[in-house]
Amino acid sequence: MAVDACIKPKIIDDDDDDEGPAVFKRNNTASRKNQVNSELKKASSQRNDGSSGKHVSGSLSPNGQNSSLQKGKAVSKTSAGKPTAASSNASTSIADKSRCSPQKNLAINNMQKQQLNKPCNGPKEDPDDSDDDKPLSFRLATSGSSLKIKSQPGTKGHGSPVPSSLQMDKTKITCKKSSADSEDEIPLSSKFQLKTNVGSSVKKYDSDEEKPLIFKFQQNGSSKKDNELSKSLKSLNKRPMSDVNTSGQSLVKKPKLSESIPAKVKQAPIKSEPKEDDEDNIPISQRLKKSAPSDNKSSSTKKTTTKVVSSSFKKTSKKLKKDKYSKSTKVPPSSGEGQKWTTLEHNGVIFPPPYKPHGVKMLYNGQPVDLTPEQEEVATMFAVMKDTEYATKQKFVENFMNDWKVILGKNHVIKKFELCDFTPIYEWHQREKEKKKQMSAEEKKALKEEKLKQEEKYMWAIVDGVKEKVGNFRVEPPGLFRGRGEHPKMGKLKRRIRPNDITINIGKGAPVPECPIPGERWKEVKHDNTVTWLAFWNDPINPKEFKYVFLAASSSLKGQSDKEKYEKARLLKDYIKDIRANYTRDFSSKDIAKRQIAVATYLIDKLALRAGNEKDDDEADTVGCCTLKVENVELIPPNKLQFDFLGKDSIRYFNTVEVELPVYKAIGQFKEGKKEGEDLFDKLDTSKLNAHLKELMPGLTAKVFRTYNASITLDGMLNKETKDGDVAEKITVYQHANKEVAIICNHQRSVSKSHSAQMNRLDDKIKELKELLDELKTDLARAKKGKPPLKGADGKPKRNLTPEALERKIAQANAKIEKMERDKQIKEDLKTVALGTSKINYLDPRISVAWCKRHEVPIEKIFNKSLLAKFAWAMDVDPSFRF
C-alpha cells in the first residue's frame, strides 16, 4: 500500500517527447487508490480535525474517503492573500512578445503561419493520427494498452511497469437493447428531423471532415445559432449593449452574448488561426523537429496561433443541405443576437405535495413529544436520515438543530439534540417503505400512471414550434441540505419552495402557466429569449444562487451547445502543439506569473485538472488547479510530483506523476517560502488563466482541455485497439477506452456496499471450480488407467466417463475459471471508476457513432435510450469521422 506503488505514471515515449511535456497519467490503480488511501489520509488529516469536532465513524461515507478526508485546512483561503497588483503585470506579460499576446503580432504571425501551413483541403485528420496532436492521455493509453513501456529522456530509469490494469478488460457487456418506444410519441427518427438546427449542423459536420478548419469556421459561423466562433468571439469581445436585442426585453438583466456576434466584432481580427493540417500531414519526426525547443524560435514566432477570423467568421449562410433536416419547421434559434428561441410555451413547474403529518411521536428525554405538522416535518427529515453518515456528522446535526429550533420556537421542550430520539419516526418511515415495496405490480403500475398523468403537462415545452422535453420540471422538495464533503451548511433546512419564489420565463405571446397552488402566484414572469431556462428560484440554502428549470438533454438547444462544446475541443487539436510548445517554453520564464500560467496550463493539459475557481468560506474546501495549496503538491525527487487534494464534490485526487524537470523546479519555486494553506499559484486565478488561453485559441478555456483529452483518448484508443472480432470483443475495447478516460478525468464512484460480498462470492465459486477441476484431473488419470472415478465429495459414486469426456469437462471448467477471474478483475478494476460521467459529458458522441458504424456495432450497445436521445445530433455522422 505504499503510495508509490499505487501511482504508476504511465510513461510514454512519444516522438515528440523530447520536446514535449512529460507524458503521464494516473492509472486506474491510482484512481482506485482513493478509497484505500482515504484511511491513510484520514489519519493524517485528523490532526486538523479538531476544529470541526467531527466524530465521524470509521466507516467510509458514500463518497468513501470524503467525509473524513476533508481536512481542516489550517489556513483559510483568504489568508493566502492572492496578490492582486502583480497579476495585472502578469496577465499582460504572459504571452511572449514574440508570440501570442500582442495583437500587433497577429498579422505577422498570421502571415508566417499561412506560409508555413500547407493549404489543406484534404481530410483534416491524419489517418494515422500521429501522436503529436494527441493528448498525453491518449498517448499514454495507447502505449499502455499495447503494453509497451516507453520512456522519455527525462524519465529514463523511472519508467514504471505498465500496470496490469492496462491490459484489456474483457468486460462483460450486458447492454440491453434500447427499447423502441421513444419517450414521446415521436419516433426517434422523426425527432431527429425535428431538431433542425442540430440536425442540420450535423450534416455540415460530416462534410467538414474534408474541409480545412477555416471553412469549418465559416460553416459554423453560418450556422444559425451558435458556434464556438461566436463564443470565442464573445470571449474576446464584449458585446456592445446596443447589440442586445431581445425583442425588447426590458426585463432581461444580462442578456448573454453567447450566440450572437455583433457584426463589428465579427470582423475584428482574432488572434489565432487554426492551423489546418500543417502538421497532420507531416511525419511525427519532422513535426517534432519543427516544434521542438530548438524550434522554440519558430514556434514562438509562428506559434502564436494567430488568426484573422474576420472573414472566416462571417456568416456565410452556408446552405443547408437538402437533407431530411431541412424539412424541419424549426426556426433557427440564432436568428437574433444572443437569442435562444423565438417562441416558448410551457406549463411551468410542478410542486411537491404538501406535507402529510403522520402523527408518530418522537421521544425527548424518553418521553413522547407533541409536534406541530411543521415541526414534525423537519423532525421527519432528520429521522429518515438517521442511518446515513450525515446523521453522525457534528456539523450536520448542529445546522439541523439550529434551523429546527427556529421552527420549534424558544419555549419548546426540545433543546438538546442528545436527548432526542427519532427512532419512532424512523421506524414508521421504514414501515412505509416496506409497505410500498410490498405493493402488487398492479398497484405500483397504477400509482405510476397516476403520477404520470399529473406530470404529463409539465414534461413538455414547445420551443419554436417543436415539442421538447423539459428536464427538471419538479420543484425540489424541502429537506435537509446534503452538501458533499465537509460542507459547512450541511444539515440546514432547505425550506419548501412556493410559487412566489419562482420566476417563470416564457414566450411573449404564450399563455402564462397557471399557478398550480390555488391562491398563490408566481414571483415574476419574464420573456427573456436570450436564456434557455424556463423557470428559476433562489436556492434556499444559498440565496445568492439559483435553481433553474431547463430543457432536457435531448432538446435541440442542449444538443446544439453540446455540439459546440465538442467542436471547440476539436479545434484545440489544431492548436495544441503550439500551446504545448508555448507553455514548455515558459516553464523557465523569468516572469513568475508567466511561469505559473505555463505550469498551470501544463497540469490542466496533462492531468485534466479542473480550473479551480475561488470558493467562498461557506462552501466545502475543495480545490482545482488555480487554487491548489502548497500542501497539495509534494515534490518527490528527482522529478515527481505527488498531488493530493479534494476536488469537485470532495472527491480525492491522489496521483504521483513524473514531470519535466523545469516543471518540477518551478513547483518547488512556487512553494518556496509559503506556509500550508497558501496558494501554490499565487499569481494566478481562473480568469487570468482563461484570458491567457483565449490568446492562444479563440474561446479556449481550461475545461476544454478535459473534453479534448477525453475525446481524443477515446478516438485514439478505439482506432488503435479495435480488431476484427465479434461485437462483444469490440465492446470490450470500447469499455476499456471509456475506462481510461474515466481515469484521466478522475471520475470515481464509491465502492458498492456489497462489493466485498460479491468478490467473496466470486472467490468461493472459483474455489469450487478449482476443486472440481482437481477432481476431474484425478478422475482422468484413473480413467486412463482404466480405473473408475473416486467417490464424490458427497460420498456418492460418480458416473464413469471416458478420458475424452473428462478432458472436455476439464476444458470447460478451465474456461469457466478463466472467465470468472476476468470478471473478478474487471469488477475490482471498476470498483471505484465511474464510466458514465465521461460518456455523458466528455466523449464526443460522433466518435462512438462513427466507430459503431465502421465496426458494425449496434449503437444501442454503447448508448442507452437517454444517451441516444441526447446525442441525436450526432447520429448521422460519417463513418470516417475522427475527432
Place this chain on the structure above:
DNA sequence: ATTGAGACTTGACGCGAGGGTC
C-alpha cells in the same frame, strides 16, 4: 482589476425496474 450575479455544465449518488441465478 475585482466582484458578484447569472447561466449553464458537470458530477456523484440513490432508487427502482428488470433480468439473471439459485
Place this chain on the structure above:
DNA sequence: GACCCTCGCGTCAAGTCTCAAT
C-alpha cells in the same frame, strides 16, 4: 419465487465561465 445485481434515470450539489457593475 426470492434474492442479487446491473442499469437507467432522476436528483440536486458543485463546478466553470461570462458579463456587468463597481
